[in-house]
Amino acid sequence: MEPEPTGRIIRTGPESYDLTLTRTFPEPPAAVWSSFTDSSQAASWFGRWEGAPVRGQSTDLQMLYEDGSPWSRLQVSECTAPELLRLLVEDEYGSWDLEIRFRSSAGGTRLDFTQHLDDPLAAEGVGPGWEYYLDRLAAVRSGGTVPEFGDYYPGQGAYFLAQARAAAEADETGRGIG
Template sequence: MSPTPTGRLTRTATGADLVLVRTFRAPRADVWAALTESERTARWIGPWTGEAGAGRTVRLTMTAEDEEPTGDLDIVACQAPEHLRVRMVDEYGTWDLEVHLSESTEEGADGVTTLEFVQHLVEPGEARDSGPGWEYYLDRFASVVTGGPEPDFADYHPAMVAHYEQQLDASA
């Protein structure tokens, strides 16, 4: 499998935003559930424990990573079923992540949901590694929503690094 990188990088006053978009033939409520319910997040990024809600902190275990690291995930904003923003600090840095979900209102498009994922980066160069990583995780997420095959990380990194280097050059 050779997935095509889709992320784009936009410079901001404080760094850059890494933006990836996925579209699903599924109702927004179902996509939201796959994004926020621990038993469903366990299938694509890892389970979490704690009491969820804006202003709260849950504990996330990333099961697709070596050694399955666990860390605190601060829920900055949560407006179901359309917006989630979280922050996590670990040995690799600060992860400021945001997801927006929208469901098409066009006639005949019932149940088509667009997911816009944003990583707010202080250091734009982080996109070289985090871009391929989020492509992989979002494709894992898609496999949970659609029932499709689970991707292999080896198809994403280092194969997609050049795309993100081009994004860095183009956004400079």
């Protein structure tokens, strides 16, 4: 079963774009926050790190559900518990600027996960990956069935490519050019 992609790409500047995915959880923000900030909880759905991530310092992050379980460098650039977590991640493919916002919503949490992009076309590959990981997080938190990556990639790539092209053609206010 191929899940429906939910991510949206918007142009935020001359050469900047945001890929944002939203999920809701029945627990309060502090409970969902720990899925990102407690290494053992993060390991259940994404990856683990060595040491204690401290704002402005780097630590090693191992992505446990990628081929070869690769290591990356992780730096916390902003942290306001349990509302905002901004991470800079570097790996062999480049750097990733990730912003995670946790908001109280209807008795639970609205999580907005944003990857800031220089090139919207990168979303063709990373969009399905974040859909997978966030659905994996929801399954782990609820005790549900953990999804398979093959249900997301490459099948969702065309959706994200269309979003990326539309964002690239938009002016900085998000309206189409022309």
